[in-house]
Amino acid sequence: MSIWVLMGVCGVVTFLIRYSFIAAEGHYQPPNWFVRLLPFVPVAALTALTVPDLVVVDGAIALGSGNSRLWAGVIAIGVAALWRNAVLTIGVGFMAFYLLQRV
Amino acid sequence: MSPRHAFLLGLRSVLPLLLGVAPFGVIYGVIALQSGIPALAAMLMSSIVFAGSAQFLLAQLVGAGAPMLLSVGAVGLINLRHALYSASVAPLLARLPRRWKLLLAYLLTDEAYAAAIPHLLPAPGKPVVAMAHWILFGSGFGLWAGWQVSTLVGVVVGAQLPAGLGLDFALPLTFIAIVVPMIRSRALLAAALAAGVAAVLLAALPYKLGLFVAALAGLLVGAALTERRT
Numbered sequence: 010m011s012i013w014v015l016m017g018v019c020g021v022v023t024f025l026i027r028y029s030f031i032a033a034e035g036h037y038q039p040p041n042w043f044v045r046l047l048p049f050v051p052v053a054a055l056t057a058l059t060v061p062d063l064v065v066v067d068g069a070i071a072l073g074s075g076n077s078r079l080w081a082g083v084i085a086i087g088v089a090a091l092w093r094n095a096v097l098t099i100g101v102g103f104m105a106f107y108l109l110q111r112v
Numbered sequence: 113m114s115p116r117h118a119f120l121l122g123l124r125s126v127l128p129l130l131l132g133v134a135p136f137g138v139i140y141g142v143i144a145l146q147s148g149i150p151a152l153a154a155m156l157m158s159s160i161v162f163a164g165s166a167q168f169l170l171a172q173l174v175g176a177g178a179p180m181l182l183s184v185g186a187v188g189l190i191n192l193r194h195a196l197y198s199a200s201v202a203p204l205l206a207r208l209p210r211r212w213k214l215l216l217a218y219l220l221t222d223e224a225y226a227a228a229i230p231h232l233l234p235a236p237g238k239p240v241v242a243m244a245h246w247i248l249f250g251s252g253f254g255l256w257a258g259w260q261v262s263t264l265v266g267v268v269v270g271a272q273l274p275a276g277l278g279l280d281f282a283l284p285l286t287f288i289a290i291v292v293p294m295i296r297s298r299a300l301l302a303a304a305l306a307a308g309v310a311a312v313l314l315a316a317l318p319y320k321l322g323l324f325v326a327a328l329a330g331l332l333v334g335a336a337l338t339e340r341r342t
Contacts, residue, residue, distance in 0.1 A: 012153050015180055019170060019187040020160040026191050028217035030199035034206045043199075045338065046331040050200040051229045052291055052300050053307040053330025054193055057323045058222060059287040060308035061315045070312060078281060085285050089292035098289035099128055099282065106281055 077109035118243035122250020125227035128289075130258040132282030133164070133223060137259050140167050141266020147175030151267050158263040162256065163221065165320060166190045189319035196327060197225040204232060204244040212245055219252025223283075226290050227251040233294070303334030 063082040064070055071079065085102030092098070113121075137158070144154035149171060161167055166187045173183045197220050205213055228251040232244050241247070295301050307330025314322025 011180070012149060012174065015170070015174070015183060016153065016157050016160050018180075018184050019166065020162070022184060022188045023161055023163050023166060023191045023194070024218055026188065027194045027198050027220040028214070029195050030202040031205055031213050031217050031220075034202035039199075042335070045335045047200055047203075049300065049303045049331045049334035050196050050327075051226070051233070052294055053303045053334065054196050054323075054327040055222070055226050055287050055291045056304040057307040057311035057326035057330060058193075059284045059291070061311050061323075062284040064312045065315045068316065070315075078284070081281070082284060082288060085288045086292055089289050090295075093293040095128065095286070095289035098292075099285045102285040102288065103281065106278060110278075 077106055080109055081106035113241075113243045115243060115246045118246030119250040119253075121231060122224075122228050122247040122252070123254040124250075125231065125247075126224060126251040126254040126258075128286045129223040129227055129255065129283065132280055132284075132286060133255065133258055134262040134265075135279045136164055136168075136283075137262025138266035138269070140164065140171065141263045141268075142270055143168065144171040144263075145267060145270070147171045149174055155264060155267050158259055159256075161187070162218070162259065163187075163191055163194075164259070169319070186319050189321055189324075192324045193222075193320070193327060194220055196324075196331075197222075200229070201225070201232070201244070201248065204241070205248075208245055216245060216248050216252060219249070219256055221252070221255055224248065224252040224255045226287060227255075230290060230294060299334045299337040302337050303330040306330045306333035 063079045064072070064076075066076055066078075074080070081102050084105040085098050088094075088101045089098040140158075141154060144157065144167070145151060149157070154171075157167055157170070161170065169186055169190055170183060173186065178186075198217065201216070201220070205216060208216075228244075228248045231247050232241050234241075291304065295304055307326045310326035310329040311323055314325055316322070317325070
């Protein structure tokens with residue numbers, strides 16, 4: 010029983026967070042400084058989400074050559090910056106990841 | 113662009129992310145069962161809560177017998193970053209009827225947002241996207257369906273899947289493929305660098321709070337640089 014209550018409450022909380030600004034839009038005038046932050050949300054939030062996956066291994070920062078995720082990620086970043094092609098980026102990144110693991 | 117085209121565009125954009133999401137869904141299903149959550153509840157949590165990392169955490173907390181208030185608070189903190197996505201897409205959805213807003217808020221996840229946002233950003237010579245809601249619906253629905261199927265596989269098949277394939281690496285790779293081409297100015301580059309460095313330094317904070325704080329740091333750095341130039 011209690012697992013269902015817990016899940017329900019967590020579902021409502023999660024939904025309300027996602028609905029918050031969508032619901033408020035049009036009912037308030039966001040301050041200018043806030044509006045100026047918004048164009049940076051995609052890049053800032055998704056970078057914050059991704060970089061630890063490359064750099065942090067088992068809770069510690071790993072910048073050595075043994076961290077194949079990091080170096081495959083660096084190669085993928087280079088490919089993405091040069092060619093701006095998603096399929097190429099993912100393909101080269103995966104290849105680099107598997108090759109680096111074998112070295 | 114017709115609604116159908118916009119929906120399919122969103123759906124297509126999220127497909128590469130499903131490659132990375134699916135292993136997580138399967139692993140979640142396995143962990144949830146191991147934590148003592150009944151199969152039906154484990155399965156339905158994927159549509160009731162519908163938030164990957166929060167579901168992992170919830171399964172662990174249930175397994176550890178954590179008190180309910182703490183569990184709810186932890187889930188709220190871990191999902192706080194979605195408020196940023198909500199603020200980001202809100203202007204695009206302002207004129208929609210409420211049922212659309214409810215639906216798209218429910219479907220607003222990291223992956224669905226990431227897949228849709230490159231198509232929603234205003235670009236020179238491109239009019240404001242009138243079909244933003246259909247694009248978001250396409251990516252949101254695609255991710256939702258993929259998440260349901262993969263958790264079902266985890267719940268049914270259990271722990272017998274190969275873990276060493278490294279398929280989860282598809283997630284950071286796809287985010288790289290999405291984010292890097294969006295960096296078109298010094299301010300955006302600085303925002304990315306600040307957010308990335310801060311996220312690594314704060315990675316030890318509980319409940320992914322470091323992620324939220326790092327994103328805020330990126331926003332502030334980016335906005336500060338824009339202001340200086342104008």
